[in-house]
Amino acid sequence: MGIVGTSAVLIFLSDRQSHPTKHLAEMPHEDPHPPEPVHRFQKQGFSYENAIKFFFASNAGLTIVILALIIIFLLKEGLGFFPGYQRELEVYRIAGLEFVDISRKNLTAHEQITSVLNRTYYAEINGKCAHQMRRSQEASALFNAYSDLTAPTRDLIVSNSQPDSSPSPEMIASLRTNFEKQKSKALATLPPTPHLTPEERQALIESIRSRAFDATDDPPLVASLTTEFAEAREKQVKPLEALRTTIDTFESAGSELSSLVSELTESVTATKEKIQDADILEKDRKTLLAAASSAEDPIEREKLVSEAQASLAQKPDIEGPIRILMERRPACIAAHQSLKNAAATVSSQLPNTLTQPEASRLLKVAHNLWPLFLADLEKTPQKITDWNHLKPVALSTAISSFITGKDWVTGGEWQDFYGILPLAAGSLMISIVALTLAIPSGIGAAIYVNQFASKREQSLIKPVIEFIQAIPSVVLGFIGILIFGTILRDLSLMDSLSWIPGFPIEERLNIFTAGCLLALMSIPTIFSLAEDAINNVPSAYAEAAEALGASRVQTTFRVIIPAAFSGILAAVLLGFGRVIGETMVVLLVAGNRIKIPDFTSGLGTFFQPCHTLTGIIAQELGEVPLGSVHYRALFIVGILLFAVVLIINATAHRFVNRMKQ
Amino acid sequence: MVSMQTAIQIQNVSFAYGAKQVLHDVCMDIPARQVTAYIGPSGCGKSTLLRCFNRINDRISGAHLTAGSIRIHDVDINRADIDLQELRRRVGMVFQKYNPFAKSIYENVAFSLRVAGKTKRADLDDIVEDALKNAALWDEVKDRLHSSAFGLSGGQQQRLCIARAIANQPEILLMDEPCAALDPLATLKIEELISELKKQYTIIIVTHNMAQATRCSDLTAFMYLGKLVEFGPTMQIFENPKDPQTEAYVTGTFG
Numbered sequence: 021m022g023i024v025g026t027s028a029v030l031i032f033l034s035d036r037q038s039h040p041t042k043h044l045a046e047m048p049h050e051d052p053h054p055p056e057p058v059h060r061f062q063k064q065g066f067s068y069e070n071a072i073k074f075f076f077a078s079n080a081g082l083t084i085v086i087l088a089l090i091i092i093f094l095l096k097e098g099l100g101f102f103p104g105y106q107r108e109l110e111v112y113r114i115a116g117l118e119f120v121d122i123s124r125k126n127l128t129a130h131e132q133i134t135s136v137l138n139r140t141y142y143a144e145i146n147g148k149c150a151h152q153m154r155r156s157q158e159a160s161a162l163f164n165a166y167s168d169l170t171a172p173t174r175d176l177i178v179s180n181s182q183p184d185s186s187p188s189p190e191m192i193a194s195l196r197t198n199f200e201k202q203k204s205k206a207l208a209t210l211p212p213t214p215h216l217t218p219e220e221r222q223a224l225i226e227s228i229r230s231r232a233f234d235a236t237d238d239p240p241l242v243a244s245l246t247t248e249f250a251e252a253r254e255k256q257v258k259p260l261e262a263l264r265t266t267i268d269t270f271e272s273a274g275s276e277l278s279s280l281v282s283e284l285t286e287s288v289t290a291t292k293e294k295i296q297d298a299d300i301l302e303k304d305r306k307t308l309l310a311a312a313s314s315a316e317d318p319i320e321r322e323k324l325v326s327e328a329q330a331s332l333a334q335k336p337d338i339e340g341p342i343r344i345l346m347e348r349r350p351a352c353i354a355a356h357q358s359l360k361n362a363a364a365t366v367s368s369q370l371p372n373t374l375t376q377p378e379a380s381r382l383l384k385v386a387h388n389l390w391p392l393f394l395a396d397l398e399k400t401p402q403k404i405t406d407w408n409h410l411k412p413v414a415l416s417t418a419i420s421s422f423i424t425g426k427d428w429v430t431g432g433e434w435q436d437f438y439g440i441l442p443l444a445a446g447s448l449m450i451s452i453v454a455l456t457l458a459i460p461s462g463i464g465a466a467i468y469v470n471q472f473a474s475k476r477e478q479s480l481i482k483p484v485i486e487f488i489q490a491i492p493s494v495v496l497g498f499i500g501i502l503i504f505g506t507i508l509r510d511l512s513l514m515d516s517l518s519w520i521p522g523f524p525i526e527e528r529l530n531i532f533t534a535g536c537l538l539a540l541m542s543i544p545t546i547f548s549l550a551e552d553a554i555n556n557v558p559s560a561y562a563e564a565a566e567a568l569g570a571s572r573v574q575t576t577f578r579v580i581i582p583a584a585f586s587g588i589l590a591a592v593l594l595g596f597g598r599v600i601g602e603t604m605v606v607l608l609v610a611g612n613r614i615k616i617p618d619f620t621s622g623l624g625t626f627f628q629p630c631h632t633l634t635g636i637i638a639q640e641l642g643e644v645p646l647g648s649v650h651y652r653a654l655f656i657v658g659i660l661l662f663a664v665v666l667i668i669n670a671t672a673h674r675f676v677n678r679m680k681q
Numbered sequence: 682m683v684s685m686q687t688a689i690q691i692q693n694v695s696f697a698y699g700a701k702q703v704l705h706d707v708c709m710d711i712p713a714r715q716v717t718a719y720i721g722p723s724g725c726g727k728s729t730l731l732r733c734f735n736r737i738n739d740r741i742s743g744a745h746l747t748a749g750s751i752r753i754h755d756v757d758i759n760r761a762d763i764d765l766q767e768l769r770r771r772v773g774m775v776f777q778k779y780n781p782f783a784k785s786i787y788e789n790v791a792f793s794l795r796v797a798g799k800t801k802r803a804d805l806d807d808i809v810e811d812a813l814k815n816a817a818l819w820d821e822v823k824d825r826l827h828s829s830a831f832g833l834s835g836g837q838q839q840r841l842c843i844a845r846a847i848a849n850q851p852e853i854l855l856m857d858e859p860c861a862a863l864d865p866l867a868t869l870k871i872e873e874l875i876s877e878l879k880k881q882y883t884i885i886i887v888t889h890n891m892a893q894a895t896r897c898s899d900l901t902a903f904m905y906l907g908k909l910v911e912f913g914p915t916m917q918i919f920e921n922p923k924d925p926q927t928e929a930y931v932t933g934t935f936g
Contacts, residue, residue, distance in 0.1 A: 475742075560780035567737050568793040568845065569770040578796065583783045 453535020553587020
């Protein structure tokens with residue numbers, strides 16, 4: 021209906037008021053197709069406004085479609101993991117790797133305890149000689165600092181003054197002056213030596229100063245301190261001889277089992293390889309057959325089918341190797357028996373405490389490990405007898421070993437395990453550190469800025485905190501490694517701080533450093549959202565509270581914070597979501613050791629390295645073969661992360677809504 | 682009426698928000714234990730003057746007295762050494778829009794006592810009960826003292842705010858259009874309450890509703906453009922105003 025039609029309607033409408041009946045009667049006569057009933061306010065056509073509306077609606081719709089696609093893609097790639105993992109575990113069992121692992125696990129436990137005992141032994145000795153050790157180290161460090169600076173010039177002069185070379189005297193002279201310059205410079209910047217007396221230090225510096233140009237031996241003090249340290253050690257070794265013997269006995273008790281395990285390992289690995297090769301051939305065959313059934317050309321089909329038949333693998337012999345394995349059962353059990361007996365005697369021979377705190381702590385760790393070790397050894401013979409390579413592996417086993425698995429081992433020669441616990445523990449520990457630091461400072465800053473800061477302070481603090489968010493996380497990570505990690509480790513080496521649990525730190529990159537950096541990254545999120553929440557509390561509350569005689573602090577903490585509580589909680593949750601989803605910083609700074617942290621060291625646990633859910637994806641996804649079980653495992657980790665962050669965000673959203681009501 | 686005690690002496694008060702002058706040279710003595718009403722068109726400065734009495738205007742940056750003094754108990758409340766919390770305990774306030782805290786009814790009333798350091802449960806119980814009774818709310822809420830204050834109706838919430846303001850036994854009660862957000866029935870209850878409360882408290886009320894001023898105030902002050910135009914007994918202001926502007930306003934010719 022064009023303009024003509026519209027004006028006709030208008031005429032019709034205006035006329036209808038005067039002669040309604042007449043026109044109604046005439047209309048059908050003028051037009052054989054009666055027009056749709058049109059009223060005075062009828063919308064006409066597709067308006068410009070609608071176009072704009074559709075444009076924005078399509079944008080909003082697009083995000084929903086993309087989200088749906090992401091979820092579908094993740095599930096498609098990820099869900100194939102469980103059947104694949106199930107087959108891997110099945111091969112693990114059929115080939116007998118699982119059988120060997122029963123013994124291997126005990127062997128690992130034995131090695132772990134041995135290592136703890138050795139550390140105990142050296143901690144005791146070094147602790148007793150700590151004074152001598154430090155003096156010796158400091159003297160050497162001082163001398164080394166000097167040599168490092170002067171050695172290059174010195175070597176140059178020495179090589180030039182060889183009889184066969186004929187240097188110009190000017191050159192030698194200039195080198196000499198150079199050397200003297202560097203010498204005085206080096207002597208001016210020597211490191212501190214808190215454990216040496218001032219006289220000793222002075223004597224050492226003097227001996228370095230007056231040192232013969234071509235002397236190669238250490239300065240007298242360095243040498244004497246080294247001897248002193250060696251003697252002190254020697255003296256401490258004597259009373260600990262019994263402990264040494266005990267440890268050595270225990271260490272050698274594992275050799276029988278160890279050689280047995282390495283023998284079995286060889287045979288089962290070979291079986292596993294055969295099964296895997298057969299699996300690959302079988303897969304190829306299936307692919308070819310599928311292609312053949314869909315091929316249209318009969319010749320092509322013929323060719324594919326024959327290829328498939330050629331690819332038919334011989335069923336690998338499983339029973340033979342297993343029989344050999346089963347024959348070794350008695351030997352295995354006997355080896356365990358003797359290890360158990362040795363372990364029981366050694367345990368009773370160990371002292372209960374030692375003089376050095378660090379040594380005592382380690383000894384306690386060893387003592388705590390013992391009952392578990394013995395109990396495991398106790399159960400082992402039964403396990404070995406009961407083991408059956410034909411027991412089926414259920415899909416639920418694959419799922420549960422993913423969720424509760426303590427190992428994430430990939431790309432190894434032995435067996436890949438995809439257990440989420442070490443990664444989840446790492447992510448969680450880092451989040452705990454990050455939130456412990458970020459919650460008080462973020463919320464504290466928000467309260468201060470909103471409630472107490474002057475206008476000038478506000479205009480300074482807010483942009484600064486929000487600016488942190490703009491720092492690319494990779495830059496932050498690298499600052500973390502270079503500055504934070506190093507400084508923290510150097511700080512932890514100071515004697516006066518050794519009371520802090522976990523100090524001195526062994527690893528420069530650890531949970532704590534990663535947590536600190538993530539705290540820095542989540543502070544802006546927590547700060548901004550918490551500040552918004554506080555700001556959204558109606559000013560009538562504050563006015564009423566002050567009119568009732570409350571001070572500013574009372575008003576803030578008794579009225580405003582409780583009213584903003586839901587919003588602050590949402591801020592914390594979103595900060596948590598940010599921390600758990602952050603990748604770059606943890607990849608760079610967390611140390612990337614895939615292991616459940618050793619919780620026996622108490623708060624020191626936070627200074628161990630770890631790996632995270634996000635970091636593992638970033639690190640490994642580029643290297644895995646497309647479609648492999650490992651590849652799908654990473655997708656499952658991605659799905660898990662996605663779910664966690666989604667739940668966190670949804671919960672935060674609920675809190676925000678509650679506050680709005 | 683001349684022999685009446687003075688609660689607040691307002692001497693030549695001028696007041697400004699930053700550069701914007703809102704009160705010009707206001708002088709008046711507000712008598713104790715009477716209801717004094719401020720009337721006048723919007724923006725005439727009546728609320729600002731009221732908010733000077735407990736210095737709640739200090740919350741607004743740039744708000745300051747440019748001249749004159751306000752004296753309560755013969756003390757200039759704008760002196761630098763005034764303890765604002767103590768002042769506000771003596772001069773309570775009820776706001777235009779009822780604004781109970783997001784706490785229980787009980788905690789709302791006990792708030793001023795808690796911030797003043799009174800925490801003994803038995804004392805608090807008594808004071809809360811008295812305050813709620815004085816605010817004519819006790820019978821309606823005695824069974825749900827510990828449920829949220831937001832469950833009450835608007836009129837009840839405003840009476841809760843009155844209970845909250847009088848829990849600390851102030852001498853002066855400031856009411857900034859306390860019925861503006863209420864329906865007529867709730868308004869009536871508040872007005873009844875005001876005539877009851879004036880036995881104990883000096884009440885100063887700002888209102889837009891002239892009928893309300895006639896119904897519940899003893900004295901009325903008419904303000905216009907930041908100046909006090911006329912102040913006197915309510916009957917006289919409404920029936921026999923001396924100033925032509927007052928007359929025009931009360932008869933509805935402008936405003």
